[in-house]
Amino acid sequence: xxxxxxxxxxxxxxxxxxxxxxxxxxxxxxxxxxxxxxxxxxxxxxxxxxxxxxxxxxxxxxxxxxxxxxxxxxxxxxxxxxxxxxxxxxxxxxxxxxxxxxxxxxxxxxxxxxxxxxxxxxxxxxxxxxxxxxxxxxxxxxxxxxxxxxxxxxxxxxxxxxxxxxxxxxxxxxxxxxxxxxxxxxxxxxxxxxxxxxxxxxxxxxxxxxxxxxxxxxxxxxxxxxxxxxxxxxxxxxxxxxxxxxxxxxxxxxxxxxxxxxxxxxxxxxxxxxxxxxxxxxxxxxxxxxxxxxxxxxxxxxxxxxxxxxxxxxxxxxxxxxxxxxxxxxxxxxxxxxxxxxxxxxxxxxxxxxxxxxxxxxxxxxxxxxxxxxxxxxxxxxxxxxxxxxxxxxxxxxxxxxxxxxxxxxxxxxxxxxxxxxxxxxxxxxxxxxxxxxxxxxxxxxxxxxxxxxxxxxxxxxxxxxxxxxxxxxxxxxxxxxxxxxxxxxxxxxxxxxxxxxxxxx
Amino acid sequence: xxxxxxxxxxxxxxxxxxxxxxxxxxxxxxxxxxxxxxxxxxxxxxxxxxxxxxxxxxxxxxxxxxxxxxxxxxxxxxxxxxxxxxxxxxxxxxxxxxxxxxxxxxxxxxxxxxxxxxxxxxxxxxxxxxxxxxxxxxxxxxxxxxxxxxxxxxxxxxxxxxxxxxxxxxxxxxxxxxxxxxxxxxxxxxxxxxxxxxxxxxxxxxxxxxxxxxxxxxxxxxxxxxxxxxxxxxxxxxxxxxxxxxxxxxxxxxxxxxxxxxxxxxxxxxxxxxxxxxxxxxxxxxxxxxxxxxxxxxxxxxxxxxxxxxxxx
Numbered sequence: 005x006x007x008x009x010x011x012x013x014x015x016x017x018x019x020x021x022x023x024x025x026x027x028x029x030x031x032x033x034x035x036x037x038x039x040x041x042x043x044x045x046x047x048x049x050x051x052x053x054x055x056x057x058x059x060x061x062x063x064x065x066x067x068x069x070x071x072x073x074x075x076x077x078x079x080x081x082x083x084x085x086x087x088x089x090x091x092x093x094x095x096x097x098x099x100x101x102x103x104x105x106x107x108x109x110x111x112x113x114x115x116x117x118x119x120x121x122x123x124x125x126x127x128x129x130x131x132x133x134x135x136x137x138x139x140x141x142x143x144x145x146x147x148x149x150x151x152x153x154x155x156x157x158x159x160x161x162x163x164x165x166x167x168x169x170x171x172x173x174x175x176x177x178x179x180x181x182x183x184x185x186x187x188x189x190x191x192x193x194x195x196x197x198x199x200x201x202x203x204x205x206x207x208x209x210x211x212x213x214x215x216x217x218x219x220x221x222x223x224x225x226x227x228x229x230x231x232x233x234x235x236x237x238x239x240x241x242x243x244x245x246x247x248x249x250x251x252x253x254x255x256x257x258x259x260x261x262x263x264x265x266x267x268x269x270x271x272x273x274x275x276x277x278x279x280x281x282x283x284x285x286x287x288x289x290x291x292x293x294x295x296x297x298x299x300x301x302x303x304x305x306x307x308x309x310x311x312x313x314x315x316x317x318x319x320x321x322x323x324x325x326x327x328x329x330x331x332x333x334x335x336x337x338x339x340x341x342x343x344x345x346x347x348x349x350x351x352x353x354x355x356x357x358x359x360x361x362x363x364x365x366x367x368x369x370x371x372x373x374x375x376x377x378x379x380x381x382x383x384x385x386x387x388x389x390x391x392x393x394x395x396x397x398x399x400x401x402x403x404x405x406x407x408x409x410x411x412x413x414x415x416x417x418x419x420x421x422x423x424x425x426x427x428x429x430x431x432x433x434x435x436x437x438x439x440x441x442x443x444x445x446x447x448x449x450x451x452x453x454x455x456x457x458x459x460x461x462x463x464x465x466x467x468x469x470x471x472x473x474x475x476x477x478x479x480x481x482x483x484x485x486x487x488x489x490x491x492x493x494x495x496x497x498x499x500x501x502x503x504x505x506x507x508x509x510x
Numbered sequence: 511x512x513x514x515x516x517x518x519x520x521x522x523x524x525x526x527x528x529x530x531x532x533x534x535x536x537x538x539x540x541x542x543x544x545x546x547x548x549x550x551x552x553x554x555x556x557x558x559x560x561x562x563x564x565x566x567x568x569x570x571x572x573x574x575x576x577x578x579x580x581x582x583x584x585x586x587x588x589x590x591x592x593x594x595x596x597x598x599x600x601x602x603x604x605x606x607x608x609x610x611x612x613x614x615x616x617x618x619x620x621x622x623x624x625x626x627x628x629x630x631x632x633x634x635x636x637x638x639x640x641x642x643x644x645x646x647x648x649x650x651x652x653x654x655x656x657x658x659x660x661x662x663x664x665x666x667x668x669x670x671x672x673x674x675x676x677x678x679x680x681x682x683x684x685x686x687x688x689x690x691x692x693x694x695x696x697x698x699x700x701x702x703x704x705x706x707x708x709x710x711x712x713x714x715x716x717x718x719x720x721x722x723x724x725x726x727x728x729x730x731x732x733x734x735x736x737x738x739x740x741x742x743x744x745x746x747x748x749x750x751x752x753x754x755x756x757x758x759x760x761x762x763x764x765x766x767x768x769x770x771x772x773x774x775x776x777x778x779x780x781x782x783x784x785x786x787x788x789x790x791x792x793x794x795x796x797x798x799x800x801x802x803x804x805x806x807x808x809x810x811x812x813x814x815x816x817x818x819x820x821x822x823x
Binding site for chain 2: 087088089090262263268269272273275276281282283284286287289291296297298299300301302303
């Protein structure tokens with residue numbers, strides 16, 4: 005990727021001289037931070053008194069010496085390069101499909117060595133427990149017999165795949181690629197908001213952001229000792245390879261729904277970076293429980309499939325029969341052990357919003373350890389005491405339907421009208437098992453380039469975890485940012501952008 | 511190579527060739543029309559339209575402005591320059607990981623650049639300039655394709671698509687110039703010059719035959735010259751060569767249909783005699799070339815792209 009950008013980003017960075025730290029650091033209210041408001045949220049750059057935190061000083065020093073239009077120019081050059089590379093997603097409205105770039109904010113979000121060590125250890129612990137949980141519920145079901153997790157919650161989940169019962173998976177690793185959503189709360193602690201265990205995306209943006217941001221601030225980047233994330237594709241390849249039943253001539257493919265999928269760029273990018281084939285369902289066929297791709301020279305066997313399509317679409321013979329994205333017969337080949345699918349099928353049951361509340365208990369149950377990372381406090385409406393508490397304080401909670409994602413079936417209490425709250429309360433009462441409630445969290449803010457200066461905007465954090473026989477976490481993440489002032493919604497479809505994330509080596 | 515990938519590369523290349531062909535025809539026509547009477551210009555524009563669209567030309571406009579709009583910039587016309595370029599890009603996007611960054615970005619930038627263009631916006635100042643610039647980009651695209659892609663199987667599929675398309679486009683263009691059409695005045699001296707320029711052949715032609723412009727020599731050059739890249743024979747030879755390089759692991763049984771058809775076409779153009787053709791109707795000969803190109807296309811498709819699993823297991 006770096007070479008690609010060298011070829012395309014003419015005149016992008018420019019000289020980047022780092023002013024020695026210790027020079028006067030600007031504070032909120034002073035240019036370029038004229039509009040920078042510190043609120044209740046934790047701010048990544050300024051402490052509560054408005055002093056720049058030590059690990060942001062080199063960047064701050066650089067920013068105060070850059071003319072505002074210079075920053076603007078670099079921002080535009082960055083956006084143009086994304087457009088030319090085709091790093092876009094498609095927005096459909098009316099009959100017209102428009103390609104848009106996901107806006108990248110040039111100002112990196114910086115995480116210290118100590119913070120990262122805690123995140124890393126906590127995520128490794130978490131994915132280990134989640135894998136043990138999956139192995140358990142698709143196996144003997146100890147956790148259910150011991151009453152740690154309610155049986156109905158697992159078997160009632162629409163992401164539970166009965167077909168997976170007793171199907172062995174390599175190294176017992178169900179989740180091979182995971183992208184957890186984390187946020188930093190008002191107290192400055194990182195907490196896990198969601199475990200994405202199905203087909204998490206965004207890692208290509210992590211890598212693409214690094215490329216442009218490193219070019220925009222080469223001097224600062226070098227001087228701060230930012231840890232490298234370049235090796236992600238190699239690590240992913242090694243993880244996939246380790247799942248194969250044998251070790252030579254392993255044939256790996258990335259399975260994409262196709263060019264119309266909004267994450268298609270990422271699928272193609274990862275295939276290219278790993279040097280493996282990018283395939284669609286129609287490229288694959290199954291004969292005698294062996295999976296092949298159709299090539300010009302004939303059929304070629306496939307051993308490991310990194311699938312970027314949902315469980316439902318993998319095999320029309322077993323799952324949704326109206327789907328043409330998958331491959332008829334694939335699941336039987338999988339069950340016969342002739343092909344590995346990563347992530348395994350049925351992982352969605354463990355990133356359900358209600359199951360999420362049980363992850364700390366899983367960690368204690370399987371690992372006999374205390375969770376290193378906290379959850380966001382979650383009330384399960386299925387429990388009577390929680391239900392009455394939630395209903396009494398509906399104006400303070402975010403209530404989510406368990407099986408939904410992408411912001412559907414959700415009530416944001418503080419922003420809802422009385423009528424909306426009453427309507428939602430009725431829904432909760434009629435089907436309490438289907439709802440959970442969480443207090444609204446003020447996501448932390450990070451300096452973000454806006455028209456005319458730098459202001460704080462709310463951000464989250466999505467690190468990427470690879471897991472097979474061992475767990476690997478590349479020291480970096482996708483930081484998503486709500487570009488609208490005051491907004492807490494970081495989704496790219498709703499005005500969100502992203503940032504490079506710098507993890508410092510010391 | 512995945513069959514689907516080969517298919518996308520093949521079509522990407524065909525659409526690029528078609529876009530380039532349209533751009534060149536429009537550029538040459540816009541530049542040359544100022545030297546023609548309005549009647550001659552109209553007949554000449556009509557040949558452009560007929561040379562591009564095999565059918566559906568009844569409702570085509572007859573003036574330069576309308577034709578430029580319709581065949582180059584009309585998004586509703588599926589065979590316009592801008593539609594062809596869009597399809598080339600769609601195909602490229604599907605095989606993005608097979609292309610070099612240079613190739614993809616050259617194509618993507620050209621596509622993005624043409625998006626806001628309308629015929630009104632270019633008509634005010636020297637409209638041919640846009641098409642000349644498009645041609646420059648096309649040549650640059652061809653250059654990076656040659657120099658940054660590995661000349662492996664994928665590249666051979668690109669070559670195959672390009673030359674099957676080129677042979678067919680040339681055949682059709684020659685047909686509207688050489689076949690007798692009762693509705694239309696026969697081409698005049700100036701039209702023969704324009705035909706050479708349509709095929710970037712003016713200078714190479716004069717090197718071989720001097721500046722004496724004779725229809726029979728033009729036909730001979732554009733059909734049978736072995737070294738000129740925009741002759742039918744050159745393209746047919748490239749098709750034959752590339753067929754030997756694609757699908758290296760395919761058993762000979764599957765190679766036979768396409769290679770046999772290509773060999774037959776190669777014999778036709780390698781040993782064709784212009785005197786015979788001019789005496790007995792060149793139209794039939796040109797139609798034969800077009801039809802044989804289609805047969806080769808179908809054979810490639812059924813042998814390498816869409817074969818059934820039962821035929822190989």
